[in-house]
């Protein structure tokens with residue numbers, strides 16, 4: 606279904622990005638996989654290539670404006686990207702009074718600026734070709750917030766706002782935009798919480814006995830749905846939560 610489509614996935618070294626790579630490779634997409642952990646990308650690429658998929662690894666830190674600009678130019682020279690899965694993200698949450706300013710900046714740099722740098726890397730080419738799809742992974746935290754998640758939720762509210770604005774602007778250029786808003790998914794994301802008490806509380810809540818949270822492949826399936834609709838349909842937002850997650 607995605608034969609010949611060039612798809613760039615950021616944050617492909619684990620979790621939702623990795624599951625999406627597996628899902629889209631199966632559907633025939635030609636993949637470009639990015640993240641910082643190059644060795645994990647290489648292992649995934651080798652696994653997918655062995656099944657016949659066309660996969661390229663382009664390690665990058667999405668918070669580096671210069672590196673993202675350079676990668677964007679390289680991808681454009683190689684024929685451009687049809688679909689961007691703008692997924693890389695981090696969640697070192699803590700109460701605002703804890704004053705972990707470096708972590709606030711990290712979340713803003715990766716979750717907002719990184720998302721913008723990736724859009725900037727592919728959108729002009731898509732607009733020129735009058736074809737493309739940008740899928741941004743925000744969060745349930747793009748719609749609400751909770752204690753300790755002020756900055757993280759702020760970054761995800763920003764991604765949702767950027768997505769909706771881009772969708773409106775991109776209509777005339779034949780580019781579609783989707784904002785995916787997952788609830789709790791079983792990934793490495795809570796490990797990015799450096800505040801010990803908060804990390805343990807988040808994990809205890811996510812993995813409480815008897816509760817079933819989402820699998821990365823559930824979000825990959827949602828992404829697949831969004832990018833395989835007919836050209837006249839824009840799946841603008843998808844909000845997916847485990848049944849047990851009230852908020």
Ligand SMILES: NC(=O)C1=CN([C@@H]2O[C@H](COP(=O)(O)OP(=O)(O)OC[C@H]3O[C@@H](n4cnc5c(N)ncnc54)[C@H](OP(=O)(O)O)[C@@H]3O)[C@@H](O)[C@H]2O)C=CC1
Nearest residue numbers: 616618620621640641642666667693694789790792793794
């Ligand atoms: N898990 C959940 O419950 C939810 C997750 N999300 C969002 O889903 C997205 C994927 O997260 P998820 O799969 O859960 O978590 P993971 O921690 O498993 O994946 C995060 C990915 O982002 C990459 N990444 C982090 N920082 C950078 C960076 N500076 N440059 C490049 N890549 C980076 C990581 O790769 P590497 O470390 O190799 O660079 C990794 O591949 C995130 O945007 C997250 O906010 C949204 C809602 C719920």
Ligand SMILES: O=CCS(=O)(=O)O
Nearest residue numbers: 744745746787788789
């Ligand atoms: O983005 C994270 C979603 S949750 O873990 O707060 O539900």
